[in-house]
Amino acid sequence: MSATALPPAGLPASAGETKSTYLNWSYSVKDWLLTIDHKRIAVLYLISISIMFLLGGFAAMAIRVELTSPHGQLMTSEVYNKMFTMHGVLMVFFFLVPSIPATLGNFVIPLMIGAKDLAFPRLNLLSWYLYTIGGLMALAAMIMGGVDTGWTFYTPYSSVYSNTNVSLTLVGIFIAGFSSIATGINFIVTVHKMRAPGMTWFRLPLFIWAMYSTSVVIILGTPVVAITLALVVVERLLHLGIFNPALGGDPILFQHMFWFYSHPAVYIMILPSMGIISEIIACFSRKRVFGYSFIAFSSLAIGVFGFLVWGHHMFVTGQSMYTSMVFSALSFIVAVPSAIKVFNWTATMYKGQVWFTAPMIYALGFIGLFTVGGLTGLYLASLAMDVHLNMTYFVVAHFHFVMVGGATLGYLGGLHFWWPKITGRMYPEGWAKLAAAISFVGFNLTFLPQFIVGYLGMPRRYHYYPAEYQIWHVLSSAGASVLAIGYGIPVIYFLWSLKYGPKAGDNPWGAVGLEWMTSSPPPMENFHEIPVVTWEAYDYDSMTESEAQADRESMPGAGAAVRQEAARDAEEGHPETGHPAGD
Amino acid sequence: MNFPFLPERASTFSDQIDALGLVLTSLTIFFTAIVFALLLFFGIRYRRGSKVNRAKPQHHNLAMELTWSIIPLILGLAVFVAAMIPYTQIYNPPANAEEIFVIGKRWMWHIEHTNGIRENNEMHVPMGRPFKLTMISQDVIHGFYVPAFRIKRDAIPGRYNTVWFEATRPGKYHLFCTEYCGTNHSEMGGWVYVMTPGDYADWLKRGGTQGANDARVETAAEQGRELFTTLACSNCHGTQDTVRAPSLVGIYNRPRKLLSGQIVNADDEYLRGAIRKPEDHLLEGYGQVTTMPAYRDDQLTEEQVHNLIVYIKSLGGAAGSPVANGKGPRTAPISNSREGSLGRPAHVTSPGLGGSAAPTNGTTPPTGSTAPGTNGTTPANATPGQPSTAVELKSGAQTTSSPSAPTRNTGSTL
Numbered sequence: 001m002s003a004t005a006l007p008p009a010g011l012p013a014s015a016g017e018t019k020s021t022y023l024n025w026s027y028s029v030k031d032w033l034l035t036i037d038h039k040r041i042a043v044l045y046l047i048s049i050s051i052m053f054l055l056g057g058f059a060a061m062a063i064r065v066e067l068t069s070p071h072g073q074l075m076t077s078e079v080y081n082k083m084f085t086m087h088g089v090l091m092v093f094f095f096l097v098p099s100i101p102a103t104l105g106n107f108v109i110p111l112m113i114g115a116k117d118l119a120f121p122r123l124n125l126l127s128w129y130l131y132t133i134g135g136l137m138a139l140a141a142m143i144m145g146g147v148d149t150g151w152t153f154y155t156p157y158s159s160v161y162s163n164t165n166v167s168l169t170l171v172g173i174f175i176a177g178f179s180s181i182a183t184g185i186n187f188i189v190t191v192h193k194m195r196a197p198g199m200t201w202f203r204l205p206l207f208i209w210a211m212y213s214t215s216v217v218i219i220l221g222t223p224v225v226a227i228t229l230a231l232v233v234v235e236r237l238l239h240l241g242i243f244n245p246a247l248g249g250d251p252i253l254f255q256h257m258f259w260f261y262s263h264p265a266v267y268i269m270i271l272p273s274m275g276i277i278s279e280i281i282a283c284f285s286r287k288r289v290f291g292y293s294f295i296a297f298s299s300l301a302i303g304v305f306g307f308l309v310w311g312h313h314m315f316v317t318g319q320s321m322y323t324s325m326v327f328s329a330l331s332f333i334v335a336v337p338s339a340i341k342v343f344n345w346t347a348t349m350y351k352g353q354v355w356f357t358a359p360m361i362y363a364l365g366f367i368g369l370f371t372v373g374g375l376t377g378l379y380l381a382s383l384a385m386d387v388h389l390n391m392t393y394f395v396v397a398h399f400h401f402v403m404v405g406g407a408t409l410g411y412l413g414g415l416h417f418w419w420p421k422i423t424g425r426m427y428p429e430g431w432a433k434l435a436a437a438i439s440f441v442g443f444n445l446t447f448l449p450q451f452i453v454g455y456l457g458m459p460r461r462y463h464y465y466p467a468e469y470q471i472w473h474v475l476s477s478a479g480a481s482v483l484a485i486g487y488g489i490p491v492i493y494f495l496w497s498l499k500y501g502p503k504a505g506d507n508p509w510g511a512v513g514l515e516w517m518t519s520s521p522p523p524m525e526n527f528h529e530i531p532v533v534t535w536e537a538y539d540y541d542s543m544t545e546s547e548a549q550a551d552r553e554s555m556p557g558a559g560a561a562v563r564q565e566a567a568r569d570a571e572e573g574h575p576e577t578g579h580p581a582g583d
Numbered sequence: 584m585n586f587p588f589l590p591e592r593a594s595t596f597s598d599q600i601d602a603l604g605l606v607l608t609s610l611t612i613f614f615t616a617i618v619f620a621l622l623l624f625f626g627i628r629y630r631r632g633s634k635v636n637r638a639k640p641q642h643h644n645l646a647m648e649l650t651w652s653i654i655p656l657i658l659g660l661a662v663f664v665a666a667m668i669p670y671t672q673i674y675n676p677p678a679n680a681e682e683i684f685v686i687g688k689r690w691m692w693h694i695e696h697t698n699g700i701r702e703n704n705e706m707h708v709p710m711g712r713p714f715k716l717t718m719i720s721q722d723v724i725h726g727f728y729v730p731a732f733r734i735k736r737d738a739i740p741g742r743y744n745t746v747w748f749e750a751t752r753p754g755k756y757h758l759f760c761t762e763y764c765g766t767n768h769s770e771m772g773g774w775v776y777v778m779t780p781g782d783y784a785d786w787l788k789r790g791g792t793q794g795a796n797d798a799r800v801e802t803a804a805e806q807g808r809e810l811f812t813t814l815a816c817s818n819c820h821g822t823q824d825t826v827r828a829p830s831l832v833g834i835y836n837r838p839r840k841l842l843s844g845q846i847v848n849a850d851d852e853y854l855r856g857a858i859r860k861p862e863d864h865l866l867e868g869y870g871q872v873t874t875m876p877a878y879r880d881d882q883l884t885e886e887q888v889h890n891l892i893v894y895i896k897s898l899g900g901a902a903g904s905p906v907a908n909g910k911g912p913r914t915a916p917i918s919n920s921r922e923g924s925l926g927r928p929a930h931v932t933s934p935g936l937g938g939s940a941a942p943t944n945g946t947t948p949p950t951g952s953t954a955p956g957t958n959g960t961t962p963a964n965a966t967p968g969q970p971s972t973a974v975e976l977k978s979g980a981q982t983t984s985s986p987s988a989p990t991r992n993t994g995s996t997l
Contacts, residue, residue, distance in 0.1 A: 077766050150763045156740065157723040157765060161689075245741030246880065251724055252739065285629070291643045294652075316726065317737045318744040321674055325667055332659035336652055342618060343651040349625035351640040356626070364622055371618045375611040378659065382666030385607065387673055388600050388733040391726055391761035455604065456590045457730025459761040462769035466757060468587055541640065 056090035088151025100272035111515035114196025134176030155243035184218035198533035210275025225261030273410025285352030298337035331381035358432030362413030369405025394454025425501030439486030445479025687725030704773030726761030807894025835900025
């Protein structure tokens with residue numbers, strides 16, 4: 001169904017070097033902005049979310065500079081409040097939620113399952129336009145004076161008291177929400193209907209499982225937050241009593257509805273990263289992921305249980321004690337699938353051939369930081385502990401460990417992993433490893449002090465604070481500068497690599513996923529011939545000894561190239577030389 | 584600059600919470616150390632090309648995977664129980680807790696003690712005595728947080744929330760607002776002063792920090808009693824149930840049967856609701872409508888409503904904490920100046936109807952369900968000194984006559 005939608009419908013695979021890839025197929029702006037190729041849309045998304053990330057990061061730096069002094073120094077409280085709102089709104093709704101699904105997911109899902117495109121290419125393009133329109137509205141609201149509600153938009157402050165551009169921002173997020181929904185539907189249908197012959201569910205790479213779970217969460221959760229935010233707009237504009245207690249509304253209702261989405265949204269952000277980590281760990285350990293089915297089903301379990309724990313954001317709001325108990329118990333249970341993943345990734349390295357590339361370093365950093373992020377989440381799931389820590393910097397530190405140490409590090413790992421596939425170019429590995437190390441150090445220096453200052457009692461969203469907390473804020477701000485350098489270096493070498501990077505080759509990592517069997521960058525139609533899958537995911541062990549030898553000793557990827565040849569033989573009807581399924 | 588690691592411990596909860604924190608921190612460090620150590624060990628030992636035994640690699644091992652699923656689950660559930668127990672304590676005040684009323688409003692905390700002493704952004708309490716905080720917000724959601732006590736509770740507009748504590752160590756501790764409430768959110772806070780019993784008694788004697796010049800402070804119950812008179816509540820709510828309205832004597836914290844058949848406890852939340860929205864709290868036996876006006880927040884401040892509740896409480900009831908200062912009625916002239924801290928005089932009712940000759944439920948006996956038009960009428964603004972037709976309730980009257988179920992078909996509430 002997608003084949004007919006591809007622009008170069010009649011383009012033969014051997015159209016010549018000049019038009020052999022999705023990148024050089026055409027250079028006109030129109031062909032980019034009206035493209036329905038998933039790879040080009042992924043690149044459009046990549047550019048968009050990078051801009052949002054830079055703006056959100058700018059706001060974060062402004063906050064960190066301001067907080068080096070307990071009395072403030074650069075801005076008024078109004079501006080400070082708008083800064084952290086801008087940081088939260090841009091990072092959560094316009095960077096983290098779309099980051100991996102809309103860029104890396106968009107690019108590699110069809111490649112990984114052997115499809116020519118997503119199921120609904122036009123819907124895919126629409127989703128980018130919705131994202132862009134929503135993003136521009138949110139930015140317009142910020143330029144025209146800003147929003148000061150915090151990204152959580154708690155009522156009745158947002159719906160009655162704030163006199164900033166709340167409505168415009170909310171409409172922007174509302175519209176961007178449809179882009180998420182469109183992407184989610186597209187992925188679900190694609191995974192169901194467009195897998196290559198032989199690509200059974202349990203031969204799918206774990207990234208696909210993670211994206212599938214994410215998509216289910218997206219389409220179930222996003223409509224709820226869209227309705228909720230729309231109701232805030234309705235209350236602001238029409239003064240209907242929905243959340244405003246003065247008009248008979250219930251401000252706590254908003255929190256229930258908001259967190260019904262926004263807690264699962266945490267999993268929308270972290271599940272795709274977990275999928276990437278599974279890919280990277282398997283590839284650079286040269287080993288099948290340990291406990292494939294445990295990891296696959298833990299993704300689904302996280303998706304399901306993630307919907308049942310929203311009340312743990314509300315332990316101090318006065319919800320029934322028994323309600324809190326149920327939410328607390330479920331929150332401890334949802335931690336288990338995450339623990340399973342961490343242990344399984346670690347076990348994957350056992351008896352592997354561990355190759356410390358830049359993506360691998362990001363992946364190892366992810367596992368470490370996500371472990372801390374997950375475990376500190378248990379403090380907040382613990383009822384009495386949460387009474388003390390709720391709404392303090394401890395919460396800030398915890399979710400940054402999950403969102404930055406987890407989701408963002410996973411995103412960067414994935415970007416480094418698939419960059420050669422996306423662009424056909426290699427980035428300088430040494431710089432990439434250095435950047436990963438700097439990010440890791442800077443990140444910890446930024447957010448570890450926030451655990452301590454949070455336990456001391458420092459509330460979040462505070463412009464001024466008691467002087468005894470200053471030392472921890474100074475350390476945190478120092479860490480943020482290091483982190484900014486860690487993020488800045490990749491921007492430079494990625495851009496550099498576009499022109500000067502050495503040609504990457506089809507499979508620089510010697511990985512076994514289908515996406516590595518096509519050329520880099522891939523042709524417009526992804527595969528010159530649709531692959532037939534006869535082997536399990538992460539089939540590294542069936543490399544012959546000579547393949548493995550070549551892989552280790554000569555240039556990277558050589559073993560896989562040998563192996564790939566064997567796979568092609570298998571497709572061509574010599575299964576005995578290929579890899580028996582289920583070995 | 585110093586490097587503080589733990590906040591001060593100044594309540595009976597502090598040690599419990601810190602012990603829990605220690606357990607969680609140990610678990611966090613333990614598991615993080617395991618994961619880091621394994622990553623490092625495997626990474627180095629099985630680095631590419633190293634000559635080690637890689638025979639028989641495993642790709643799954645059910646027993647092992649179940650082990651590392653079930654152990655975290657059991658540990659997690661153990662922590663869940665350990666953390667649940669103090670939680671049930673923090674939000675269930677002991678019966679002997681004294682009350683303090685807390686109003687959050689942008690951007691200050693207003694504290695009212697039952698003895699009538701008011702404070703802004705400061706709260707003085709003695710050590711060694713349990714205090715229950717009943718809190719509400721006048722505008723947006725605020726969060727009442729004393730890190731040294733390890734307690735926090737949101738102050739929400741439109742409903743009461745409670746939390747309690749017993750301070751253990753004299754000192755001056757931070758009071759924060761933790762729920763983002765707008766521009767000056769970070770400046771909404773102050774100090775909690777924990778005093779020795781002797782210092783606290785002196786402080787009380789002086790009439791609080793601000794009250795040094797006042798010879799005497801009216802208790803919350805006394806102010807409630809005055810309001811009860813000035814609002815002409817006493818016209819209908821007398822010492823006995825009448826056709827118009829039930830008596831409020833002895834009802835506090837006792838079950839009330841609503842028109843819907845539901846049985847509710849006449850606690851603070853119920854009484855507040857019955858004052859704010861009487862039509863939603865109709866009692867069985869008084870018909871479908873009520874003649875009692877709804878006292879919305881432009882007519883009665885939260886503080887005034889609370890004073891009324893304290894007064895009602897002082898009329899007796901079940902298992903509530905006794906009102907410490909519900910002494911006999913004062914003969915001193917009523918001074919409204921104390922109400923100034925909330926910016927409105929005590930005798931305000933409906934601003935638009937002040938002193939008007941609106942139909943009074945005192946003179947027009949309502950006919951219950953046949954007169955829906957009387958729903959929401961406003962009582963005459965009985966100015967102080969106006970003779971009251973109803974039996975005036977004495978605030979000290981600890982009448983024990985339990986209210987008999989009224990059978991008359993007349994609209995009323997409470």
